[in-house]
Amino acid sequence: MTKRALVPVFRGQGQIAYTEHEWPDPGPGQLLIRVRANAICGTDREQFLNGSEVVAGHEAAGEVAAAGQNTSTPVGTRGVIYFKEYCGSCRSCAAGHTSLCSQKRASTGMTTDGGYGPWELIAEQQFFAIPDDVPFDLATMLLDAMGTTGHAWKRALHERQDVRSVYIAGAGPIGLGLLLTGRLILPADIPIYVSDFSEWRRNLVAELGGHPLDAADEESIRAVGAVDLTFDSTGKKVARQLAIDLLGNHGVFMVVGGQEGFSFDDVGVELLPRELSILGSEYFDYNEFAGNLDRLQNNRDAVRKLLTHTYPVEQLDQAFATFLSGESGKVVVTQGGAD
Template identity: 30%
Template sequence: MKAAVFRGIGQIEVTDVPVPEPGSGEVLIRVACCGICGSDLEAFQTGMYEPGLIIGHEFAGTIVETGPGVAGWSVGDRVVVGDLIPCGQCRACRIGNLVACENIYMIGVTHDGGMAEYVKAPAVGLHRLPEGVSMRQGALVEPLTVALHGVRRSRLKPGDQAVVMGAGPIGLLTLQCVRLAGARSIIVTEVDPTRAALAARLGATAVLNPLEDNLSVSLSEMTDGLGPDVIFICTGAPEPFSEAISLVCKGGQIFLLGLPIQPVEADFFSVVMGELSIEGSLAGWAEFPAAIDLIAQGRVDVEALISHEIPLDEGLPEWFNRLSAPGSGAVKVLAWME
C-alpha cells in the first residue's frame, strides 16, 4: 500500500509499505482521506516524530477487516478514530484525566497513522460516521474535537468577549465553537488574507492584522476599554503568547490551543498583578460524539476549511514544504487515497 512516512527533519516520503494486519481488539480501515495537521508540520520542522512513522491522524475511512475480540463493529462501517486512545488502567485514567494517560496510544504519533491507504486501529477508539456526514467532513472531526475541548475547558461564558489569535484550521474551528458558546463578540487576529477572509465569513465580529493594526488600541476600543474576557491562542508562533498577557482583561483567561515550537518569554509580573489565568488544552477524546453531531446538524462548517485536495502520491512532500513557509494560501489540505 502507499503511505506517507516521516524520514526525519524536512523529509516526508510517499512509498510502498505492507498492509498492516489487525490484532486482537483492532480493526483494519481503508482510508478515504487524511488531512495535514499542524502537529505534522511541526514534526516535519523539528523532528519530534520517530523516523519510519506513518503520519496522519485526521482521517476517515471504512472498516474492511475486524480482528479477534472486536464486537459492535462490522466490515463496511464508516468511521473516524480518536487520535489519543487512553489505556483506561493507569492512575490518570482512573481519576478521569484521560488525555494524561501514561500509556496513551497516539495514532500517527506513537503508532502508524492514517496518511496511508490502510491503517489498523484499536476498536475502542472508533466513532461511527452517520449518513449525511461525508468522508471529507469526517477527516475534520478530529481537529474539531481539539477546538471543542478547548472551548469547553475554558472559562468562556455567554455574553463574554473573546479573541481568537490565529485563523488556521484550529483557530477557525475555535471561532465557530466560541460562537456556539454564546460569546458577545469574537475578534480574530490573522496575517494571512485568505484565512482572515474566511474568519469573517465564519462569524468573526472583526478581524485584525497584527502586522498592520495596533492590537492594544483596537482591542481596547472594541471591548469598552476592558480587554477581552478570554483569549484563545491557536497558533504556534511565539509572539501571541507574550502579547496576550497585556491584552486580556483583569482577571481574564489566556487559553492555549497552539503548540509553540520556540521558547516563549512571558511577563509573569503582569500575570500575578492582573490575577490572570493561563491554561492549555491538548485534545478532545470525549468530544468526538459531540463534534460529529455538530457537523451532522450543520452547526459547524468544516468543509469551508478545505482549501486544497490532492492524491496521496502526487506532491505531498511539496505541500509540507509549502505549508511550512508563510503565505501558503492554504487552510486545510486533504490527501485522498482513493
C-alpha cells in the same frame, strides 16, 4: 492477510519518499482501517520538515476493513480515528480524560503508521463510528478542527461563563478551528477577534464570522480593548504576551494546539491585579466525539467553509505546499475514491 503498499514517508526538508510498508491482520481488540481521508495538521509540519519513521497523518477518517477477536465494530463501519491509543484504566482515563492518559500505548501517525498511507492498524477504542451520510473529508473535521478546539472552549467557558469578547492569536488550522467552534457556541453578537499576518487567512476569518486583525499592526489589536478570553494558537512569545496583555479583569488565557508548550519565563504575567487565569488544553476526550458529531451534523455548511482544500493522496506534495503557503484553512488528503 497481511496488507502491503507503497506509502509516502517524510524524509525531512519536505522530501517525500515512497517505501513499502505492511500491516498485519488485526489482533485481539484491534481494527484495520482503510483510510479514506486525513486532514493536515500544524504538527505535521514538524514531521514534514524533520522526517518521520512512520507514515504521518493523525486526523484520519476511514472504514473498518477487518476486525480482530474481541471487537464489536462491524466491517464496513465508517468512522474517525482518535490518534492516542489510551489505556482506558489509568486515573485520567477512568475520569474520561483520555487525552491525558498516563499509560498511552501509541500515537497513530506519530509512533505507528498514520493517515497518509492506505491502512491504519488501531485499537478499537480509538475508533469513533459515524453515520454513513457524513463524507469522509468532512468527518476529519471532528478531530483537531472541532475536537481539539471544542475541548479548549469547554475548558475556557468552564473557567469563565460571562464571556463578552474573545481574541484568538493566529488563524492557522487551530486558530480557525477555534473561531469556527466559538461561532457555533457563542451568541452571534459576541465578537471573536482573530489576528494573523496572512491577508488570505484574514479573509477566511471574516467568512467564518470573526473580526480579522492584522498581526503586523499591534496598535489595531490593542485598540480592541479589554477582552474576557484570549487563545494563543501561534506558540510565539510576542503573540502570547499580547494576548495576555489584552485580558480584562478575570480574563482567561488559553494555550492550545501544537507542541510548543508554555512557560512563565516566556511572558511577563501579573496575575493578581486582574485575577487572571492561565489554562492549557491538550487534544480532547474521546467522550466528546458524540457532542461534536451533533455539532457537525447541525452545521455542515459552516464546517465546510473551514475545509478549503482537498487533494488526492497522489498529490500529497501539493497538499503540503498549499498548507505551508499560508493560503488555506484545513487541507484534507483523500484516497480510495469519492465521499
